[in-house]
Amino acid sequence: MSTIALQAPAIELRDVCKRFGRTEIIRGVNLSISRGERHAIIGPNGAGKTTLFNLISGRFPISSGSITVDGKSTANLAPQEINRLGLSRSFQITSIFPRMTVFENIRCGLLWSQGYRYSFWNLLGRQKALNEAADQLLERLKLSDRRNLQAGLLSYAEQRALEIGITIAGGAEIILLDEPTAGMSHSETDSAVALIRSVSEGKTLIMVEHDMSVVFGLADRITVLVYGEVIASDAPAAIRGNAAVQEAYLGTVAA
Numbered sequence: 001m002s003t004i005a006l007q008a009p010a011i012e013l014r015d016v017c018k019r020f021g022r023t024e025i026i027r028g029v030n031l032s033i034s035r036g037e038r039h040a041i042i043g044p045n046g047a048g049k050t051t052l053f054n055l056i057s058g059r060f061p062i063s064s065g066s067i068t069v070d071g072k073s074t075a076n077l078a079p080q081e082i083n084r085l086g087l088s089r090s091f092q093i094t095s096i097f098p099r100m101t102v103f104e105n106i107r108c109g110l111l112w113s114q115g116y117r118y119s120f121w122n123l124l125g126r127q128k129a130l131n132e133a134a135d136q137l138l139e140r141l142k143l144s145d146r147r148n149l150q151a152g153l154l155s156y157a158e159q160r161a162l163e164i165g166i167t168i169a170g171g172a173e174i175i176l177l178d179e180p181t182a183g184m185s186h187s188e189t190d191s192a193v194a195l196i197r198s199v200s201e202g203k204t205l206i207m208v209e210h211d212m213s214v215v216f217g218l219a220d221r222i223t224v225l226v227y228g229e230v231i232a233s234d235a236p237a238a239i240r241g242n243a244a245v246q247e248a249y250l251g252t253v254a255a
């Protein structure tokens with residue numbers, strides 16, 4: 001790896017715009033996220049947070065501007081190619097396989113990240129190293145005792161934990177989590193925060209989250225998006241004290 005690449009931010013967006021038809025949803029976003037940073041993107045409903053994730057992860061092409069992951073341009077790259085640059089994302093809606101066991105879901109995440117597809121399942125499923133890696137990950141997720149249960153039978157919070165596991169299974173250095181604690185009780189949220197803290201240790205974490213206790217408890221830096229524009233990007237204390245942010249967003253939620 002070159003020195004330039006070593007110094008590059010994990011993610012950099014320059015003047016990124018996204019239009020759907022004539023509507024401009026993301027309007028000239030500049031954002032630089034350092035390696036190892038835990039970064040939260042907050043803002044009112046419809047501000048464009050998920051769209052931003054979709055642009056970073058390559059689900060949608062940008063209309064103009066540029067995005068780099070680890071110093072490399074993602075222009076014209078498919079989501080799986082961006083994934084191979086070391087970026088992995090979760091979705092707002094759970095994307096687990098409900099009829100497969102918890103163990104099989106994790107093993108699937110590991111296989112997928114290694115570039116294999118389901119047709120290789122049986123052949124590779126016997127591999128001892130793969131099974132061991134899956135079991136280790138289940139332990140980190142505190143789901144070992146659910147190993148052989150159909151994933152669809154897990155509690156909602158456990159399903160979200162499993163999803164985080166699938167997201168990190170490939171060892172990605174940059175993890176994008178979309179509303180990881182949505183729909184959870186206080187105690188479930190506390191467990192999810194502990195899990196996210198542990199799995200993102202030493203990695204770059206970017207999350208979209210509405211729960212301000214999660215945001216202010218986890219993030220090193222917070223970006224506030226309003227109507228597709230960044231109105232502030234700063235340390236949590238500065239965000240909390242920012243009058244424009246208070247007016248546009250924090251005044252309306254418990255922070």
Ligand SMILES: Nc1ncnc2c1ncn2[C@@H]1O[C@H](COP(=O)(O)OP(=O)(O)OP(=O)(O)O)[C@@H](O)[C@H]1O
Nearest residue numbers: 020021025043044045046047048049050051052208
């Ligand atoms: N594929 C699409 N086609 C057209 N419009 C879209 C598309 N995806 C999102 N939008 C619009 O872009 C705007 C931003 O949506 P987005 O889901 O990114 O907001 P958000 O900040 O994540 O909101 P929330 O907090 O409610 O999840 C919305 O007005 C939405 O209707």
